[in-house]
Amino acid sequence: MTREMQDPITGLRAVSDVRADAAVGAGAQDWQDQSEVFNGTAVTGLRDARSSDGNDTRQIPAFVFGEELADLAEGDPRVVVLTADLGRASRANDFRDRHPERFFNAGIAEKNMITMAAGMASTGCVPFASTFASFAALLGAEQIRTNCAYPKMPVRVVGHHSGISLGFYGTSHHSLEDLGIMRTIADLTVVAATDANHLRSVLRASLDHPGAMYIRLGRGRDPQVYDAPPQVEFGRALTLREGGDLTLIAVGSTVHPALEAAERLGRHGVGVRVLDMFSVSPLDRAAIERAARETGRILVVEEANLTNGLGTAVGEVLLELGIQGVRFRKHGVPDEHVPVGPPAALYAHYRLDAAGIETIAKELL
Template sequence: MTESQDQAEIFGGGAAKLRDKRSFDGSDVSSVPAFVFGEELAELADSDPRIIVLTADLASANRATDFAARHPERFFNLGIAEKGMITTAAGIASCGYVPFAATFASFSALLCAEQIRTDCAYPRMPVRIVGHHSGMSMGFYGTSHHALEDLGVLRTFAELTVVCATDENHLRAVLRAAVDHPGAMYIRLGRGRDPEVYAEVPDITLGKAIRLREGADLTIVATGSEVRPALDAAESLAAQGISARVVDMHTVAPLDVDEVLAAARDTGAILTVEEHNVTNGLGTAVAEALFEGGARAVPFCKHGVPDEYIPVGPPAALYAKYRLDAPGIAQVAKELLG
């Protein structure tokens, strides 16, 4: 067993934070919103007969039950047959419908990579693959259920839009934008109960980042579950005299290259933050944009999970271990600035 896989520290170590109530499931459920995936799609389906929802025996986990209750004739539970679900969704899309196929991100993106590429992206079928509980949010379930490689795999597929939802209201905006978006799409969710970033449903454009906070000393480019802690880190840095811009790079493919180049032009450094392996994820995409766009040289750091299989443990403790919480991000930013 390697040092990084030492389970004793996670389950029985001296750190009190590993045993507090928040650490057991990774979030304070008393202060976060409900999973709105099924509810929002049910609302959209009231006026759009094209919307279909499929899941692979996880209707309760992703709240597709909310859709099934209102549109049972347009809901399909295919059981534990994820590959078949994606191919079925592609067939449904070929008949003029807009199917949303949802399962754990580790299954949808990794197990079904071939089906996403060949059945959905290549023929430009309007299938919306929804990968929920991404990253290490299913901490105790182990490596088979962690999805820390999905962005790296799927952003290489031509004709596939890859989007990370930030919070409840942002997910609503993404689902609304997805209905008429051309071609296939992968929508990456966290636990679906993520802390608020957007007080209201934002007006988004897929492929266009959202600048949430201005700053001059560095830019923190974050996506998905890391946007809220990035904002909190920026607040902490401001109290220490460091001015940090924060960008929600919700669309990883295609990337908003103009926003990346603006960060290099306007600020003194760039830090990318993602709940994903640092190999070939958001950080790599931003680095490519900087290099190919001829940006001026700035200090740059890809911050995420190292290229390793993470320990089994409570998500909140894992975020702290890998410095993907607000204090950790702030510390990495200070190290980058020297």
């Protein structure tokens, strides 16, 4: 069955298949769904049962965001949530379903959304403005700096699906520069959630934290690191494992593989300390100094561009401390545009999985 349509501007006529148009329309509605192909879990040899089908989807950072904020909003009338037409991808819709009068969809207008959030914050609200990390940090950098951080507005810009977690969507959707950009903005707290329980703690702690924040979320397939929401303090790292031979400083999606790499090295008698440096700004300088003095070797692992990221921040601290004999290396994505592909393949390619981190650690040792 076909239909004839006329372009209102050019006047040209075209014939289309109605059934095909309907199929495309249905696909457009479902594009935000996290399919196995786009997550890379359907690729033979790259499937990790602990972080795909076997994982409770409610224990995934992107999937507890709306639920946790909806719970917090029950007792805090200041909480409002905004999205740039990605309510399904972030599960901000879970908040909308329970508090529709405090949910705002700005459409595909990320800069406007952040400015709206700043205006709401000026009236006493605590807004959580969410979209893909690539859009939040790159498109919204000026609004985050000028409208949120500079006037110290309590806006929480939430960048979900960060790093290379949207592998097949390509460079426009990869977010490797956000940590480097955000940490250079004065009066902006920059944190990265490790898993669902950690995200709950970050959101709770953010409610009364002064000034603006950038909260980085992972790929939506992150395996569990914390059995329960940990106590968090912005500016203080969480020590997950003790060791005296090497310190692995990880953030966000790299924490779990860093722990696994530490376990592997431990079987060979190597004592590896693992720090979850979830607070990128402010940075836990004391934890870095202890690691340098007590282990003598530091490897920073991040799903981000190595230029000006967490590794650079740690290196700056080490340089300022001037501790002699410390061996230091930063490991992440080199200064290049990432190929298009499933995330699991990209993590393996850039040695951001446990095996890759173990290899880099051995080189440093």
